[in-house]
Each structure stands twice: as structure tokens, then as C-alpha cells.
Amino acid sequence: MIIAIDGPAAAGKGTLARRLAAEFGFAYLDTGALYRAVGLTLLKRGIDPADTTAAEDASANLDLSLFDDPELRAEATGGAASKVAAMPRVRANLLDFQKNFAANPPGGKKGAVLDGRDIGTVVCPDADLKLFVTASAEVRAERRRLEMEGRGQAADFDAILADVRARDERDMGRKDAPLKPAEDALLLDTSNLDIDAVFLRAANLVKDRL
Numbered sequence: 040m041i042i043a044i045d046g047p048a049a050a051g052k053g054t055l056a057r058r059l060a061a062e063f064g065f066a067y068l069d070t071g072a073l074y075r076a077v078g079l080t081l082l083k084r085g086i087d088p089a090d091t092t093a094a095e096d097a098s099a100n101l102d103l104s105l106f107d108d109p110e111l112r113a114e115a116t117g118g119a120a121s122k123v124a125a126m127p128r129v130r131a132n133l134l135d136f137q138k139n140f141a142a143n144p145p146g147g148k149k150g151a152v153l154d155g156r157d158i159g160t161v162v163c164p165d166a167d168l169k170l171f172v173t174a175s176a177e178v179r180a181e182r183r184r185l186e187m188e189g190r191g192q193a194a195d196f197d198a199i200l201a202d203v204r205a206r207d208e209r210d211m212g213r214k215d216a217p218l219k220p221a222e223d224a225l226l227l228d229t230s231n232l233d234i235d236a237v238f239l240r241a242a243n244l245v246k247d248r249l
């Protein structure tokens with residue numbers, strides 16, 4: 040069973056995907072972490088994330104074990120990730136790993152949950168369940184602000200909202216694998232739902248397909 044979860048930044052995809060994977064004993068892949076790792080490699084080397092040659096090179100030689108979670112989750116890393124994610128060769132370099140994860144979930148698990156932007160459209164077009172998780176830009180910015188505040192980081196709502204909008208535009212506007220719902224995706228607007236309600240709806244959809 041393959042579950043594809045796509046949607047814009049900070050819509051709650053990661054939390055939902057992790058909970059579904061835990062509930063049903065499936066493997067989980069956060070595909071954004073791959074693009075984040077490429078972006079972070081460049082930032083750490085002092086290279087502009089818009090440098091296509093350097094990004095292509097980093098994506099061809101990626102070692103995820105080199106990065107820790109707080110660095111990967113940082114806002115600046117997300118911005119760099121969405122720049123390298125617009126480069127077709129970078130996407131191509133990361134595609135096999137994702138497809139292989141879905142086809143052969145590690146640990147002999149019976150299913151895989153992948154979250155990202157193009158899982159239902161490009162990585163797993165034959166997924167058993169495709170969810171497109173959204174929320175308004177304001178709701179997503181406020182969730183991100185609370186998350187940062189919870190980690191003791193300074194967080195300015197207007198700056199976060201501007202970042203969220205810039206990232207949406209880049210992710211939806213790019214030519215290669217733009218962020219959009221697959222034709223057969225089910226839309227889940229989480230603007231007025233808490234995570235438990237979102238999880239329950241999604242878990243019922245998975246049970247229907249078991």
C-alpha cells in the first residue's frame with residue numbers, strides 16, 4: 040500500500056504522514072528532507088542555492104546522515120530547498136531513491152507513506168491513496184510561528200507569512216513537477232481542523248483501502 044501526501048509548506052503533511060505510518064506500521068519518507076539536504080549542503084559551503092551546477096553535484100552525492108534535524112528544519116534551509124527543487128537535474132537525481140523507497144519499503148514493511156509536493160503526480164502516480172493537504176497561507180504561517188516559538192526561536196508572523204507565500208509561488212510556478220493536486224487526489228483543507236480530526240479522516244480512508 041502506497042500513500043501519497045502532497046501539499047504546500049506547513050499544511051501539516053509531515054505530522055499526518057508520520058502518524059499514519061505509525062498507526063498502520065508503514066515506512067515513512069519525508070521527501071522534503073532530500074531537497075532540504077541539497078539546499079543545506081550549499082548553504083554550509085557558502086554557495087548560492089541558485090547555483091545549478093553545485094546543486095546538481097550535491098544531489099548526485101547526497102549523504103543524509105550528515106545533517107541534523109534542527110538544521111534541516113530551519114526556515115533558511117526550506118527557502119534554499121525550494122530553489123534547488125526547481126532544477127530538473129536535481130529532481131531527477133532524487134527520483135530513483137524515492138521510487139525505490141515506495142516500491143520496497145525498508146524494514147520489510149507492507150506499505151509506505153511519502154509526503155512532498157509531487158508524490159501523487161510524479162513519484163508514485165499509482166499510489167493507493169493520494170491526499171492533497173492544504174490550509175490558508177495565514178493559518179500555515181501561524182502554525183509555523185507557534186512551532187518556532189515552541190522551540191524558543193524568535194518568530195515574526197509577517198516575515199513567516201511572506202516566506203510561506205514566496206515558497207508557494209516557487210513550488211506552484213516551476214515548470215518541472217509543480218505543486219498541484221493529482222487528478223485523483225482527495226483534498227483535505229485543514230484550516231479549520233486540528234491534527235486529530237485530520238488524522239481520523241485520513242486513517243478512515245486508509246482503512247477503506249486495506
Ligand code: C5P
Pocket residue numbers: 048049070071072074075117120121122124125154155156157158206210
Ligand atoms: O516539505 P518541505 O517544506 O520540507 O519541503 C522543502 C522544499 O522542498 C519545498 O518547498 C519544495 O520546494 C521542495 N520539495 C519538492 N518536492 C517534494 C518535496 C519537497 O519540490 N516532493
